[in-house]
Amino acid sequence: MHEMDRYDVVVIGAGFAGLTAARELREAGKNVLILEARDRIGGSTWYQPDGFDGFGLEMGGTWIVPQQTHVWAEVRRYGVAIKDSEMPSRMTWSDRGEVLESLLPVAPHEYEQLEHAVRSLIEAASRFDPLRPLSEQDVADLDVPIGRWAEDVGLTGNAKELMISWFCGCANADAETGSALDVIRWCSSMDSSLWGMVQASVLGFTFVGGTASLARAILADGGAELRLSSPVRGIDADEKGVTVAYDGGVVRGDRVLMTTPVGVWQDIEFTPALPADKLAMSRENHAGQGQKVWALARDVPADISGFGWGTSFDYVGAMETTERGVVLVCFAPEHDRVDAGDLVDVQRAVREFAPRAEVLDARSHDWVHDEFSKGTWATFRAGQFAKYELCVGRPEGRVHFGGSHTARRWRTFIDGAIESGKRAAAEILAAAKES
Ligand SMILES: Cc1cc2nc3c(=O)[nH]c(=O)nc-3n(C[C@H](O)[C@H](O)[C@H](O)COP(=O)(O)OP(=O)(O)OC[C@H]3O[C@@H](n4cnc5c(N)ncnc54)[C@H](O)[C@@H]3O)c2cc1C
Incomplete structure (x- = not known):
């Protein structure tokens, strides 16, 4: 009979939380496997180097600031190149699509x-x-x-x-x-x-070679085994360990670290079942259900930084000027405000900030309907702090929980993901020592 692969820790998810935890556990001498559903690492960060005219696009997490001490320390540790934002010369205000000519x-x-x-x-x-x-x-x-x-x-x-x-x-x-x-x-x-x-x-710092440059550095340093395109379907814990079933096989770990977004938990078969509070959080999901859309446009101020109300996008800002036009990053608080696949609709929304804009190209990833995300960043719904803030990161026996949604100071950020990865790794090491 084929022996089932055994690991000290099976980490589920190769976003910043999972990658950081895996590195910390490897440094402590543990045998670690990372199972990742997608065919890439990075999770809610996704750098597409072939963006617009050679300007790479971050489809997910992008900006960091020095006050985010966990991600900042990683950037320093690996010497990853970052750059500060260029300041706009003025702000643009759009009142229901009418651009205000005021300071x-x-x-x-x-x-x-x-x-x-x-x-x-x-x-x-x-x-x-x-x-x-x-x-x-x-x-x-x-x-x-x-x-x-x-x-x-x-x-x-x-x-x-x-x-x-x-x-x-x-x-x-x-x-x-x-x-x-x-x-x-x-x-x-x-x-x-x-x-x-x-x-x-x-208006913080961005990664010159994309967020992927940091994710790759952490993975390479940790040297954990990684299996891509391996969505986990079942987690079965007993007194001696945990059996993890994924598309491609079954592995056994002494402990498991879950780092998937909360909305995904309900799709995984847990034995014993997830406790009622975790299951309720997963079903309610978080409130981060909006859009991030990139647009390449002509006839737009090269340093536009626009905030709007009563508009489809709540923010439209310039990131770069290419030969063909200005690269704009745009956000909307609901996923269906703008049809990112329709240039005419993106142009309509951009024109609420730059009335003469001609949109030449647009790109977005639909995180809300992505089965491995079910949302963008994990802003709590009103009232969820009291019910779930502590429950989302609480271990359930041999199954531990990380991810930026479990962090403190910078929960929902890249920094929070890294903070949570360190916290979860320390928690697992302490628990392993005790047992
Ligand atoms: C559009 C957008 C813009 C953002 N902007 C910023 C920003 O500017 N600055 C900032 O700091 N943060 C930003 N964020 C948030 C930041 O990207 C996240 O907080 C952080 O990357 C989360 O990391 P994580 O490791 O906790 O989770 P994730 O990165 O989501 O990683 C979880 C991983 O689990 C995998 N997974 C899911 N289900 C399964 C399964 N069943 N089996 C195996 N693997 C599974 C996923 O594929 C994923 O790789 C943004 C996010 C989005 C989406």
Whole structure:
């Protein structure tokens, strides 16, 4: 009879969480196998070097900032090249498709409203410590839908519209679903700075050779065995170990580390079954159900950085100028706001920020309908902090749980994925010692 392959740890998912955990476990002398469903590593980051006219496109995670100490340390460790964003000379504001010719997004008589909006954000961000679980701090009043928070703090006019749209942009979620707390956390993680929050979203550093350059470096250093195109279907744990069934075979591990997005858990057959809270989280899924669309356009300002409300995209920003035009990165808080496969529709949405734009090309990945993601980044729905913040990363016997959704300071970011990979590896090593 063929002997089943045996490993100390089977890591499920080759995103930044899985790759980091595998490296840490290998460094501790463990025998590690990574099973990855797709035919590539990187998970929710996906660099396509053949992008537009030689400018490579990040279909998923892109920007990092020095305050993200885990990813920053990895970049330094491997000497991976990154570059800072070029600052736009001005911001563009689109009020329901009408571009405002003003320095600030509101008329002078509404400046006070804008001040109030910024103050409300900073005050809220200063109320908690992003390094500790938010469900253990006194901030349940902030774990409400984005639109409700704007109402609660008494925002009005364009300041309110902009704030809601900005929060939805950060959440990649709509105003009725996304948790305001999960967005305010960004500000808190940047020492309660609004400017810091903008940097962490779309004006931070990018990878010169794509996020893949860092993912490859971590994988190569760790030297774990990797099987691609190997979606896991079943996880069967007993007192002595865990049997993992995937398309292609069955392996046995002393312990398993799950790093897949939460929405995917429900599609895997767990024995014993997942506890009720984890299963409920998987079924509810998170609120990050929006779009990221790349467009190549003519007749667009070469440094456009546009925020809009009542528009299809909530952000349209220039990343590069090629021979044919300006490369734009665009976000929408719902997955069907723009038909990314239809240049006319993308052009319609871009024209809300640059009225004369002619869109020549567009590219996007539908993360929401991708069976191995079921969403973009894992912003909690309003109310999910209390119910699931601690449960998503809690081990279930020999099955451990990582992924950026289990991180603290930078959950939902690349940094959070790396933080979680380190945490999970340490947890597994400690548990292995005890047993
Ligand atoms: C459009 C978009 C834009 C983003 N922008 C930024 C940004 O600018 N900055 C930033 O820091 N972060 C950003 N993020 C978030 C960031 O990319 C993620 O938080 C991070 O990459 C998640 O890493 P992870 O390892 O936790 O999960 P993932 O990268 O999702 O890895 C999980 C892996 O599990 C695999 N998998 C799933 N199911 C199975 C299965 N059944 N069997 C085996 N394998 C399976 C998946 O294929 C995947 O490779 C963005 C994400 C998206 C989608």
